[in-house]
Amino acid sequence: MKALHHEGELSWLFIFEGGESLDELEKLKMLLHHWMEHNNEHAKNYKDWAEKVSSSGNPELSKILYGLYDEASKLNKLFEEAIKKIG
Secondary structure: OEEEEOOOOOOEEEEOOOOOOOOHHHHHHHHHHHHHHHHHHHHHHHHHHHHHHHHOOOHHHHHHHHHHHHHHHHHHHHHHHHHHHHO
């Protein structure tokens, strides 16, 4: 099975090797995994920038960026819960 993402579009194409399509929950499960991975990338960037900003002497901005990192981490727990509900 493979998922093809068309750059510049919000649509996804899901195809089994034999050509049959996935049901809606399986599509959602794949999307949730993708969104969680994408969220992890953003969270890492927030944390990296918080560290850079902190070392350059802007603790208030650093605190906000660390807050974004914390909230992104909370989102991952929700993604995991949703994935578990699908099975």
